Amino acid sequence: MTDTQTLIENRPPSVAALFTERVSATPDAEAFRYPVPSASGQGPDEWKSLSWGGTAERVYAIAAGLIGLGIGPEDRVALLAATRVEWILSDLGVMCAGGATTTIYPSTNAEESAFILSDSASKVLIAEDAVQLAKAREHRTELPELQHVVVIDATGVEPAEGDPEGWVLTLAELEKRGAAHLETRPAAVKERIGAITADQLATLIYTSGTTGRPKGVRLPHDNWSYMAKAIAQTGLVGKDDVQYLWLPLAHVFGKVLTSGQIEVGHVTAVDGRIDKIIENLPVVQPTYMAAVPRIFEKVYNGVAAKARAGGGAKYKIFRWAAGVAREYAKVSQDNFRRTGSRTVPFRLGAQHKIADALVYSKLREAFGGRLRAAVSGSAALSPEIGYFFSGAGIHILEGYGLTESSAASFVNPGEAYRTGTVGKPLPGTEVRIADDGEVLLRGPGIMQGYHGQPEKTAEVLEEDGWLHTGDIGELSPDGYLRITDRKKDLIKTSGGKYIAPTEVEIQFKAACPFASNIVVIGADRNFCTALIALDGPTLLGWAEEQGMGGKPYAEVVAAPATRELIQGYVDRVNGGLQRWQTIKKFRLLPRDLDVEHGDLTPSLKLKRPAVERQFRHLIDEMYEGTREA
Incomplete structure (x- = not known):
């Protein structure tokens, strides 16, 4: 022992x-x-x-x-x-x-x-x-x-x-x-x-x-x-x-x-x-500190918006620095995995040093200047945002767990963390992947059951202690877990293709600095659509530059220029997707999604059924006149 x-x-x-x-x-x-x-x-x-x-x-x-x-x-x-x-x-x-x-x-x-x-x-x-x-x-x-x-x-x-x-x-x-x-x-x-x-x-x-x-x-x-x-x-x-x-x-x-x-x-x-x-x-x-992905997304969007407001030169420097941060993080993490050292080529190291003086050091100061590590959990973090912060010297260690497993079942192991994964199981926790890809957990952190609901307990907790998480995931040969989607959220189109909406949503939020939330829809439909909510402060800052200063959020969202702006990001993301995954139509929501309206849980997880009910008219509008299966 x-x-x-x-x-x-x-x-x-x-x-x-x-x-x-x-x-x-x-x-x-x-x-x-x-x-x-x-x-x-x-x-x-x-x-x-x-x-x-x-x-x-x-x-x-x-x-x-x-x-x-x-x-x-x-x-x-x-x-x-x-x-x-x-x-x-x-x-x-x-x-x-x-x-x-x-x-x-x-x-x-x-x-x-x-x-x-x-x-x-x-x-x-x-x-x-x-x-x-x-x-x-x-x-x-x-x-x-x-x-x-x-x-x-x-x-x-x-x-x-x-x-x-x-x-x-x-x-x-x-x-x-x-x-x-x-x-x-x-x-x-x-x-x-x-x-x-x-x-x-x-x-x-x-x-x-x-x-x-x-x-x-x-x-x-x-x-x-x-x-x-x-x-x-x-x-x-x-x-x-x-x-x-x-x-x-x-x-x-x-x-x-x-x-x-x-x-x-x-x-x-x-x-x-x-x-x-x-x-x-x-x-x-x-x-x-620990946080949920939405906080890191907001910080990233805020920094990008501030750079954009500073003029073309400042925004160009920020975009260059963001690209260097991502490349630096990917190369250094890959080298650490292979050799145990975070070395990078000389040219990339020199670029990183310049970008650090211009951008990253200010970002670290905004976090208090001493942040050694931040743990992210509750929902999936976009790898592109994770790589940005990693390259900027703010190391985000993604973790994973459920209420039913006392929260912390997996966490990335310190210096050996890998962006895009939730790390390795905590000491004493067992994991296996079921035939259908579902992640199963067993160990001392697993709940006793649901209060007064033995039937519900039996649905997720096997007699030998294995908990069905409802999440689909993959394990690397050396034990790192990657969560790909919620089992119940997987979409099957009318053409029989399976789509993981979270994967598409994460890619869009990473590509579009104006995005706050996105809900991809397509179950039993012949193509995918999306409801997109934009980040208020970032959008209104851009609106000021476009001569729409002082206009309310809903009015800016409805403007043709805003739709054209977001269409550009949708097209960019679609370029990297399989044909059946692409977003054929989208609607911009008149407000952001929030806890108060019942769109998000208090831990800022998306409540898909609630959002789809709330904006059913927009969904119907996108599919109007199309032949359904």
């Missing part, structure tokens, strides 16, 4: 036990940084710090407070809040009390929030503010199990008619009660932690899903203990790293990052406000 196997197999039974080990090992070390708005509301936020010992004090107070509210082993406590330090403290508090956290996205509407609260039988809800509290109040009579709501930010929270006495309290009040409880029973929380077993439910995450009602994925403590140890063993993060965490913690990708941090002991700066990312990066100066 290797040292790695020993470390992973001898993992503690719970996240709570892992947390107490971390606190004992480095009580005075910095654990978290978090922003506090300035008193005046003007000017930059002030960043405060919390040590591991200080974190434990608050976590144990929350845990004791929850015990006082009647939370017992595996009792569900729902968390309905954006990514903030209190989310992490509350989640740890729930687990240290022996309870299980039910996660709910703050963007979830009142009806679906009530469904999750009811389906999970959550006894306590920890809500971010008055807005989230209102969702529970709206459906309170339908939630007999819900005994208390704890509000993190009490601003604007007022007593409401119909609230049972003591139904609403603040997080500060909960912590105060917990601290008092620990004065009389100092061992209360440690006793709970000591009684937690590896198979005890820790987290219930409802898949946002691209269709139908969300399903509750049951993830026990052992999943997270394994993930913590396996992430540490990859060597991707070390104790001196500073992580910038903005991903939604209600999503499994964000959640798994907290487990890895507890094991490694590095600092995490927490702020879920997406509109603050650009402002925060130079302040936080992270060495490591």
